Amino acid sequence: MQSLGYFxxxxxxxxxxxxxxALEELEATFLRIxxxxxxxxxxxxxxxxxxxxxxxxxxAKNLSRDLGIRLFLKREDLLHGGAHKTNNALGQALLAKAxxxxxxxxxxxxxxxxxATAMAGALLGLKTEVYMGEVDMARQAPNVFRMKxxxxxxxxxxxxxxxxxxxxxxxxxxWITNLRDxxxxxxxxxxxxxxxxxxxxxxxxIGDEARAQMLESVGRLPEYIVACVGGGSNAxxxxxxxxxxxxxxxxGVEPAGKGIETPxxxxxxxxxxxxxxxxMRSYVLQDxxxxxxxxxxxxxxxxxxxxGPEHAYLKSIGRVRYDSADDEEAIHGFHLLSRxxxxxxxxxxxxxxxxxxxxxxxIPPGSVVLLNxxxxxxKDLQTxxxxx
Amino acid sequence: xxxRYQRRFEQLKSExxxxxxxxxxxxxxxxxxxRRTLAAMIASGVSALELGLAFSDPVADGPVIQKASFDVxxxxxxxxDAFELVREARALDNEIPxxxxxxxxxxxxxxxxxxxxxxxxxxxxxxxxxxxPPESADELAAAAKRQGIDLIFIISPLTDAxxxxxxAKLGGGFLYVVSRLGITGTEARYDDQLRALLERAxxxxxxxxxxxxxxxxxxxxxxxxxxxxxxxxxxxxVVELVDRSGENFEVALQQFFEAMMQTTxx
Numbered sequence: 001m002q003s004l005g006y007f008x009x010x011x012x013x014x015x016x017x018x019x020x021x022a023l024e025e026l027e028a029t030f031l032r033i034x035x036x037x038x039x040x041x042x043x044x045x046x047x048x049x050x051x052x053x054x055x056x057x058x059x060a061k062n063l064s065r066d067l068g069i070r071l072f073l074k075r076e077d078l079l080h081g082g083a084h085k086t087n088n089a090l091g092q093a094l095l096a097k098a099x100x101x102x103x104x105x106x107x108x109x110x111x112x113x114x115x116a117t118a119m120a121g122a123l124l125g126l127k128t129e130v131y132m133g134e135v136d137m138a139r140q141a142p143n144v145f146r147m148k149x150x151x152x153x154x155x156x157x158x159x160x161x162x163x164x165x166x167x168x169x170x171x172x173x174x175w176i177t178n179l180r181d182x183x184x185x186x187x188x189x190x191x192x193x194x195x196x197x198x199x200x201x202x203x204x205x206i207g208d209e210a211r212a213q214m215l216e217s218v219g220r221l222p223e224y225i226v227a228c229v230g231g232g233s234n235a236x237x238x239x240x241x242x243x244x245x246x247x248x249x250x251x252g253v254e255p256a257g258k259g260i261e262t263p264x265x266x267x268x269x270x271x272x273x274x275x276x277x278x279x280m281r282s283y284v285l286q287d288x289x290x291x292x293x294x295x296x297x298x299x300x301x302x303x304x305x306x307x308g309p310e311h312a313y314l315k316s317i318g319r320v321r322y323d324s325a326d327d328e329e330a331i332h333g334f335h336l337l338s339r340x341x342x343x344x345x346x347x348x349x350x351x352x353x354x355x356x357x358x359x360x361x362x363i364p365p366g367s368v369v370l371l372n373x374x375x376x377x378x379k380d381l382q383t384x385x386x387x388x
Numbered sequence: 389x390x391x392r393y394q395r396r397f398e399q400l401k402s403e404x405x406x407x408x409x410x411x412x413x414x415x416x417x418x419x420x421x422x423r424r425t426l427a428a429m430i431a432s433g434v435s436a437l438e439l440g441l442a443f444s445d446p447v448a449d450g451p452v453i454q455k456a457s458f459d460v461x462x463x464x465x466x467x468x469d470a471f472e473l474v475r476e477a478r479a480l481d482n483e484i485p486x487x488x489x490x491x492x493x494x495x496x497x498x499x500x501x502x503x504x505x506x507x508x509x510x511x512x513x514x515x516x517x518x519x520x521p522p523e524s525a526d527e528l529a530a531a532a533k534r535q536g537i538d539l540i541f542i543i544s545p546l547t548d549a550x551x552x553x554x555x556a557k558l559g560g561g562f563l564y565v566v567s568r569l570g571i572t573g574t575e576a577r578y579d580d581q582l583r584a585l586l587e588r589a590x591x592x593x594x595x596x597x598x599x600x601x602x603x604x605x606x607x608x609x610x611x612x613x614x615x616x617x618x619x620x621x622x623x624x625x626v627v628e629l630v631d632r633s634g635e636n637f638e639v640a641l642q643q644f645f646e647a648m649m650q651t652t653x654x
Contacts, residue, residue: 004523014492014519016448017542017555018566159454165445172447177569276493277445279519289467290497291444 001027005193007313013192015279019172022179027194029099030201039094046090050123051080053087053205057213057370062340067360072222073343073373074210074238081116083346083375084206084234085187089116091202093124096183103127103182107171109136109164109230110301110348111143112375113187118152120185128152131170133163136300143379161294164230164304168278188231189308192279196236196308203237210370211241222370224363226251228352229322230266230302232311234374243319250319252311253355255297256326264296268307269315269322277305282312298327298383299347301375329354331387334377346375347383391538392485392513393561396436397596397618406652407435407619408609409598410645411489412626413456414439414473415465421637425630426477428638432645435652436485437477438516438600438621441470443491448518452624467494471510478511487514487540487561500528504535514561516540522555529558542566545581549588556593563589565599565617586616610651622648 001024005011013023033039047053055075064071076084089106096104104126108114114130121128130147134156137144147154160166168191175184189199214221225242227235229252242248257265265271272283277292285293285305297303314320325333330347333354338344345353352371359369377384400407410429415422429437442460446453474486488507495503495517507515515537520528522541532539538560543552545568556563567582582599589597598619599612609620626641633640 001523013521013524015521016519017521017547018448018544018569020521021546159458160444169445169447173450176448179569274496276491276496276519278447284493286493286497288497290491290494291461292493 010309010312077376083112085116093120107167111140118150206237207241227372232308255302256324266295325351344377411438411623414470415460474510514538552592562596
């Protein structure tokens with residue numbers, strides 16, 4: 001491989017030997033398409049005409065008034081498919097075509113990445129199969145149906161805790177077996193190199209757009225940027241454009257589940273230690289033997305026991321502050337945005353919305369805050385209805 | 389001629405024989421029956437042992453080993469218990485090479501050097517880290533060497549000659565040859581490229597070549613030897629036999645091991 005993709009001490013390539021040829025092919029193709037005009041044009045056109053980019057930057061004036069800040073939402077919930085996942089799915093599906101693959105596979109937690117992959121597969125004529133934990137299939141049933149409508153085959157994963165981590169294991173096993181004709185369309189900025197870099201490359205459009213939109217409509221950069229972090233793709237997509245702006249404070253919000261002092265949470269950067277999972281070195285929730293813990297969050301999309309390696313790095317150098325919000329707060333955030341702004345958010349960004357109330361109390365009144373509204377809440381209606 | 393692997397493969401070569409290496413997951417299905425499984429292996433005169441440490445996320449393993457690993461972890465069996473079983477196996481036979489199959493996170497959870505030290509102390513000769521490709525292995529290879537552990541690496545039908553040469557420089561013991569793309573234990577479907585891979589590897593290194601994945605019968609093993617393998621590794625079949633044979637599992641295992649050993653002499 002040209003690089004091992006380390007971010008400081010995090011990242012790297014920790015995979016079975018049998019996957020190395022696939023990663024080499026992927027890295028070489030990824031390097032090539034960055035200067036391939038035809039690829040870039042096709043990607044840009046699909047983002048605009050199929051997915052609906054650019055997404056709006058919206059000043060949430062009611063909530064701003066309530067909180068005493070100026071709050072802007074980057075409306076990835078308005079992207080085709082209902083979440084930011086479409087950016088990466090389109091990009092990687094084009095990569096799969098560029099490699100001559102005929103089949104794409106994906107893992108999914110909340111189902112948004114599965115839906116995005118199924119859309120891209122239908123659009124580009126790629127056979128699509130999605131691995132999803134049995135637990136997640138139950139709590140995100142509408143998205144399972146969406147994937148099937150779009151022509152994807154959905155495999156229920158029954159190993160381990162039957163959630164996102166196990167779906168990734170199963171997708172990796174499929175890829176090891178079928179790498180000749182199959183691309184593994186990984187949905188978050190995690191996994192072995194080059195995935196964290198590829199996913200960032202296709203998601204950074206979020207922050208690039210938001211930065212230009214802020215400058216154009218407000219004439220300044222935000223003072224704070226808040227995004228939820230599970231694997232970390234929406235957050236890295238937003239943060240990347242601002243990492244060099246030293247005055248912009250970046251905050252990632254992890255899922256605290258039933259509380260970070262209980263065993264049932266997914267706050268990996270808060271409570272994890274350095275380890276290896278899914279091909280990368282990052283923070284993981286684990287025991288003293290290195291066995292990976294099951295995680296828990298009301299939000300299936302954040303329910304993951306590791307985190308993208310660049311987030312581990314950004315934490316280690318102090319560039320991003322990571323905090324967490326628990327289930328109860330997330331449900332509160334869900335209702336808050338729905339009632340005050342007429343926007344039903346997904347449970348994932350609901351963590352970030354809830355966090356705003358805490359943030360607003362500690363920052364100067366009138367501070368400009370940008371929040372990545374990375375998905376809409378239709379998929380979560382059942383979960384919220386059942387929540388007690 | 390220091391390591392047990394070197395001595396054992398030299399001896400087999402001088403007798404014009406091949407190696408048969410059974411695999412099981414340490415602690416499966418419980419401590420006592422695993423102890424008896426290891427004893428049956430050694431009593432049958434198998435060439436070496438390959439023993440897995442149960443890991444929560446075994447991405448290189450198929451359904452049989454996955455489930456065995458899951459059950460072992462659920463039972464509360466820890467890495468120190470696994471080392472204890474190795475120590476007992478070592479006490480039964482001071483010459484048999486013993487290899488561990490592990491995942492990277494379990495090694496670094498203890499710290500590489502400390503993990504290798506504890507393993508060596510229990511009687512382990514070689515360690516294969518299933519998710520450690522050579523480009524990421526320098527540091528651990530050095531630590532393994534200091535602790536007298538042979539780091540064992542995998543090659544596959546897609547590994548070219550140059551890469552095999554690089555891998556062989558870092559590794560010791562033997563090379564674990566994946567007979568086909570895929571994960572452990574799924575159906576036997578041998579890639580046509582295997583013979584070419586074995587030829588390529590023999591040209592690139594003196595390390596013995598032991599083929600694993602999908603070897604569950606003497607016919608499978610004989611085929612591997614015919615294709616040029618120095619040894620055959622059988623894992624999922626062992627776990628299945630322990631699973632399905634009830635209280636007679638030791639008899640079933642011995643029959644299987646002896647049938648496999650028979651092919652090493654032909």
